[in-house]
Amino acid sequence: MEKNRAYSVLELIGWGKYNIFTFIQCGLAWSTFTFWFVNTSFVIQGTTEEWDLNTLQAGIIGSFITVGLLFGSLFWGHIGNRYGRMRGFKSTVIVVVIGSILLVLSPNFYTVAGALTILGFGMAGEIALGGTVFYEFCPPSKRNYLTLMSLFLSSGNITVTFTALMVSLFNTTGFYNWRVISLVGVVIESITMIFRFFMHETPAYLISQNKQSAADKILNIVSVANTGKSLDKIEYSASLNPNELTQEPEGTKKVEKKSGNMMKLFKAPLAKTTIVLGMVYMLAGYSYAGIMQFMPEFLEEFSTSTSYAIILAQHSCGIPGVFISSKLVDTRLGRKFTITIFYIFSGLFILFFSFSDLVWVTLSMSGLAFICISLAYSSMFTIAPESFPTSSRSTGLAVVNLFSRVGGIASPIITGYFLEIPNGKFYALLSICITFILAGVFALILKETRGRKIG
Template sequence: MSKAQQISEIIEKIGWGKYNIYLFMIIALTCMLIYYGTALGSITAKEAAKDWGMSKFAMSQLGTAQLGGLFIGSFIWGYIANHYGRIMVLRLCLIISIITFLAYTFSVDYYMAISIIFFQGFGFAGMLSTAPPTYYECCPPRKAWTMVLVSWSLCFGLILGYFVAFITVIAGDSGIGRWRWVSGVGCVLSILALIGSRWLLESPRYLDLKGQGAKARDVLKEIARWNKSYDLPQMETPIITYNSNVQEDEELEIEELIKPAEKVEFKELFCIHHIKKSIALAAIGFFGDIGYFGLIEFMPFFLNNIPNKITDDASVYGIIILQFSIGSLGILLSSKLVDTRLGRKWTIIISYLSCGVFVFLFFIANSYWMILVSTILIYFFNYIAFSAFFLIVPENYPTNIRALGQAWVNAASKFGGVLSPFTLGFLIEAPHGVLIGIFVIALSFGVIGIFGLLVKETRGRGMDAVSLSDTIKD
């Protein structure tokens, strides 16, 4: 039995308890801040354009700048986290989040705002690269499906951002821009997340791969103490070796064939064992974010310019809140679908294809209720797919490259997110630009189906139970 499997069995024996609930809450709050910041960019683009005298295309570049920071930061933070620890990176990036939300609140012009939001995205990249692996590696294997629920916190960040803006419409903003209120609340939430992270423990899998077996055992004992599980089995001394001449028919555990964490580099993601999945997962993230961030960034504009226009601010924000709130119920359904015969793979494929269909329905909508229903269904299927994707990514990589794999997929995803506001911002200025933009979003969801076929199903396999031959066949 590999050392990683021993750790999995111990975590399973310890079971779900107070520490897992605490970890879930802090990781969920951290992830929530990322998409809360996305909502902030969209709200600013709508509210501050007149004050700053900027075009819609220029304002859309706020989203591009933030996602650009996410794209660049994913590579950097993924490397740092793999060498110096997930928790250290997580806390440092929460500090960046506090500073940037606070500074953004007092932005005096467009150029100051776009500079700050870029660095905010850079910090978000570290949070997104470390939060999912941190949660997943401390989670009992039978509770791995709760990763799907962690993804709901990203959606909740969007809901909360637009809800704060909606409240300022109803209650008044006291002469202060709505987007400034949204940013100020983000600063407070970041402070709470940083304080809450005080008791987070480093991943025992990561510590063991770094050769810190004693610390890994101490972490497992601390988790057992939190969860009031006192029957803690002992781990054997690990013997982890790297064999560069493994034959395809050797049914050996990946975790027994990996390099020590300190020697791993990004090129490991593109070795014969991982290149196919790395390309396919990156493509899914890339095209998924083109469609998703295109909808988020331009939904207020689309609602103002589709055939049956909606122009009242309260109605616009109200519809967006309903879209996210009801659509996010898809995550609950996804938590069940990923463990059915559909598995992770077909849940992703079918749901993204459904998104593309309902994007077209949204454009031809000729009544308020048709607009509401079509957009809710877009987000419903999008969140089913996204949450399944959120689970399948860490399951596809062994512990020693999991943070790098997560960072790679995040970077590819955010590159799609960077292109989306820039491209759509240019298109909507052209004749029939709204129609073309919506078609691009629908097409991006459809392309995912092709790349989804290349991904290996991980249902029932577990993060440590992948044989080398399975990996090669991926």
């Protein structure tokens, strides 16, 4: 695992205004990701009403966003490694805006499917490159803030659910609720796009491409923003020093081809990490997609406004989960045991949720489940970038996100099928329970990254 001099310089500069700006911008990318992902549940519910679809057909609609995520994961990973993190990160938001506008204006089932595919394609870059960009601008001693960035995942969930609740209560426009909710998302995404273009390429990426002078310029911008002082170019240069063990592995002096970079992930020493982390992502992706996209159907015995209020409360429970996770990952539990314990608890609480139709039981069990899901997910998002070196990080995260999309594609179809059969709610939630528990078991095989020096 290589070390990268940029991180040493960032540590010397310290945390400051530039990091806060990056934290917010990358966090907003994660927030809009969850906004659109959770919005799929309202699209499923709304299109079912508008075009009289059955649950299985609606589930197939939900799979299209994950198909886009599937192809986007590999595409944006390649763009991030080959052409730069920021070239990819700035392009993803444009794609998401285009897809979201098309979704709002969709006249039929097929256009919705196409819009969700485009939307998912762009969202894949938002979630993967957002984490990478923040990680590569973050001083190593502050990397636990990557866990805190998961607050934006919860904020996206809360924003879309609160929007849905308000629209369900006050929409008198004559347009279906799902279109109005999606229009709000278009506005938020467009505002995010404007600020995205003020961001710079990460110095760690520039060094991995042998562009030390360009890296120094960016680090100087960070230093001025954080400390008000320019870098001492002699003492704190980001240039590679042959007398220090900070070089990239042999072969990174030239831009690696996609195939070579991809193959590195499936050879020693990264193969085990890639496959095991991929399995964790795939199993968690199945469960996450099922519980997020079909929650309105799981709550169908309640009125629309009541079910939306319950969903809002569920997503609000994710906030304390993020804060708890940010502390636990730096304790003796570390990253992997936090993931294991709370994915297992997530599965169990989801199963308990299926045993009662009482509001207080539904709210308490699902609320506890969402706390645990948030805990495990934010810990998973912390361990993932720490498990790959700079030269392979973007592609590595793309590949594990690809695994996640496989689970995400299967989940709406299988869940939609279960909901069409007798006792389907129980079987659907049981499958989500089992996959959450299996994700926790696979996490035990991962290498702990707490305290490790990673490039």
